[in-house]
Structures are given as C-alpha cells and as structure tokens.
Amino acid sequence: MLPMKMFDVVVAKRGxxxxxxTSLELHNRGITIVMGPNGSGKTTLLRVLHGLxxxxxxxxxxxxxxxxxxxxxxxxxxxxxxxHRTVRENIAYPLIVRGVSRKSALNQAQESLTKIGLEFAxxxxxxxxxxxxxQKLAIxxxxxTEPEILFLDEPTTNLDGQAVSxxxxxxxxxxxxxxxxxxxxxxxxxTKRLAHDVVFMYRGQVHESGSASKFLKRPSSKVSKxxxxxxxxx
Numbered sequence: 001m002l003p004m005k006m007f008d009v010v011v012a013k014r015g016x017x018x019x020x021x022t023s024l025e026l027h028n029r030g031i032t033i034v035m036g037p038n039g040s041g042k043t044t045l046l047r048v049l050h051g052l053x054x055x056x057x058x059x060x061x062x063x064x065x066x067x068x069x070x071x072x073x074x075x076x077x078x079x080x081x082x083x084h085r086t087v088r089e090n091i092a093y094p095l096i097v098r099g100v101s102r103k104s105a106l107n108q109a110q111e112s113l114t115k116i117g118l119e120f121a122x123x124x125x126x127x128x129x130x131x132x133x134x135q136k137l138a139i140x141x142x143x144x145t146e147p148e149i150l151f152l153d154e155p156t157t158n159l160d161g162q163a164v165s166x167x168x169x170x171x172x173x174x175x176x177x178x179x180x181x182x183x184x185x186x187x188x189x190x191t192k193r194l195a196h197d198v199v200f201m202y203r204g205q206v207h208e209s210g211s212a213s214k215f216l217k218r219p220s221s222k223v224s225k226x227x228x229x230x231x232x233x234x
Contacts, residue, residue, distance in 0.1 A: 001062055001069050001148045002180065003027035004049065009058035011044055018044045019204040021058060026182065030196030031175050033212065034184040037233045040201040042184040043078075046151045049182065050075050074147040078154045080138035087129065088113060088122040091141045098145065112140040116170060132163025139170060143179075150174065152183040156190065168194060188228060192216060200224055202233070 003025060010020030019041035026032065026049075034042045047053035048060060051070045062069040083090050088109045095105035113119045116136045121129060126137060135155055142150055152171075156164045171194065175181050185191060191198065195212035200219075208215065208224050219225045227233045 001064055001072055002029075004060070004062050006048070006060045007058055009048060009060060010056045011048060011053055012056050017204060019048070019201075020056075022204065022206045023058075024199060024206045024209065026180070028197070029175070029178065029180050031171065031181040031183065031194050032197050032199060033191045033195040034182065034199045034201060035186065035188075035191060035227070036201030036207070037227065038186065041204040042186075042201050043153050044204075045199075045201060045206075046075070046153055046182065046184055050151050072148040074142035074145060074150050076135075076138050076142050076150070076152040076155050078157055080134045082126045082129075082134055082137070084125065084127055086123050087118060087126045087137055090126045090137055091144055094141060094145050108144060109140075112144050116140045117166065130163075132159045132166070135159065135163065135167060136170070139167065143174060147179060149180045149182065152181070154184050154186070156185070156187070164190075188216075188230070200227070 006024045008021040008023055011018045034045060036042050044053060048055060050073055052075070083093065088106055091112050092105035092109035095108060096102055110119070110122060113122050116139070118133060118136055118140070121133065126134070129137060139155065156167055168190070171181055171183070191212065197210060198212045198215040199206055200208040200215065202223050208220055215224070216228060219228055223233055
C-alpha cells in the first residue's frame with residue numbers, strides 16, 4: 001500500500017480553504033504523529049488520506065488500486081461511533097459486513113475484547129461504556145479486520161491517565177505487529193512517547209515533516225519551536 005504521495009492538495013468548503021496547497025509522503029512503517037495547533041488541518045489531512053474528504057485540486061496517490069487500498073485501512077474518530085448493540089457485536093460488525101459468518105465474527109470479537117481488557121463488558125450495551133472504554137472498543141473494532149494502516153484522530157482527548165496508557169500500549173503493540181499508524185494529536189508528551197516520525201501542520205500546510213527525534217530536538221522553524229515549547233501558536 002505504501003508509499004503514498006500527496007501533491008499540492010487543496011480542500012475547501014463553502015469558499016473556505018481548509019488545507020493546501022500542501023504535499024506529503026508516507027513511506028515507512030511505525031507511528032506517524034500529525035501535530036499542530038487547533039484548526040491547523042490535522043483532521044482534514046487524515047480524512048483526505050483515508051478517502052473521506054474530496055480534494056478540490058492536487059492528487060493523492062497510493063501504491064495500488066485505490067479501492068483495495070481503502071479496504072485495507074481503518075479510521076478511528078475522536079468521538080467514537082457506537083452502535084446500540086452489545087460491545088461484542090460492535091466489534092464483530094466489520095467482519096460480518098465483509099461476509100464472515102456471525103459465529104466466527106463474534107468469536108474473533110471475543111478474542112479482541114480479551115486483548116484490550118473489555119471482556120467483562122462483552123454482553124453490555126456499548127452505549128453504557130465510559131469514554132475510555134468506548135475508545136478502546138472503537139480501536140478494537142478498527143483492528144479486527146487487520147488493516148495495513150490505522151488512522152486515529154486524537155483518540156485519547158479528555159481520557160484519564162489509565163485509559164491513555166492502555167490505548168498507547170495497544171498502539172505500540174499494533175505498530176510492532178506491522179500496522180502503519182497515522183495519528184493526530186496536539187499532545188507533545190504523547191508524541192514523545194509514541195512517534196517515529198512527525199508531520200507538523202500549520203495554517204493548512206504541512207509545515208514540517210521528518211523523524212520525531214529531529215523534530216522534537218531541532219525543529220526547523222520558529223513556529224515549530226514555539227509549539228514544542230508550549231507557547232500559543234496562532
């Protein structure tokens with residue numbers, strides 16, 4: 001599926017430009033963190049890469065047939081989408097719609113629940129879960145199809161420390177297993193814990209990209225330096 005090359009992409013809605021023109025390449029495994037101040041275009045960038053956002057101009061090219069590429073990806077939203085079904089049925093759903101038998105899908109879902117520590121809630125209505133539990137469910141559901149790339153849009157916002165730790169552990173394990181992870185966050189500490197490389201968004205542009213260690217220690221612009229220091233970036 002990789003490499004991916006995005007060239008001079010522009011996304012605009014109702015006369016307002018959300019991102020662009022901006023370019024980016026994704027070509028390695030590991031965890032790519034998309035950072036930047038609120039409104040910089042992080043979510044829009046992820047949606048473009050996953051085919052959820054139509055571009056006004058420019059191009060996004062993946063290594064392979066585009067329909068097959070998107071089938072081998074998963075996306076976790078900041079506010080997880082939870083169906084009025086049991087936790088196990090929520091996780092099994094992507095397999096069932098792909099033609100896997102209900103029995104097999106539910107068995108695989110149960111295995112996923114055990115891995116993420118939600119086996120106690122298997123038969124509960126998923127809407128009754130806490131915020132952290134809902135996000136764990138969403139991640140387990142995204143991973144049950146064994147995607148090659150997992151996109152996450154600030155998945156740990158407003159969660160307690162234990163939930164954040166659990167989710168980060170799952171992401172590290174998933175990355176070690178060969179799944180490419182692309183995740184948006186504004187949390188610099190989280191970036192230090194997880195990132196192999198960083199994409200820094202500013203005013204709708206990919207302002208800087210490269211290895212996480214280099215970006216965090218020697219950012220190349222005043223804006224990047226200010227953001228890392230925790231200063232307000234407008």
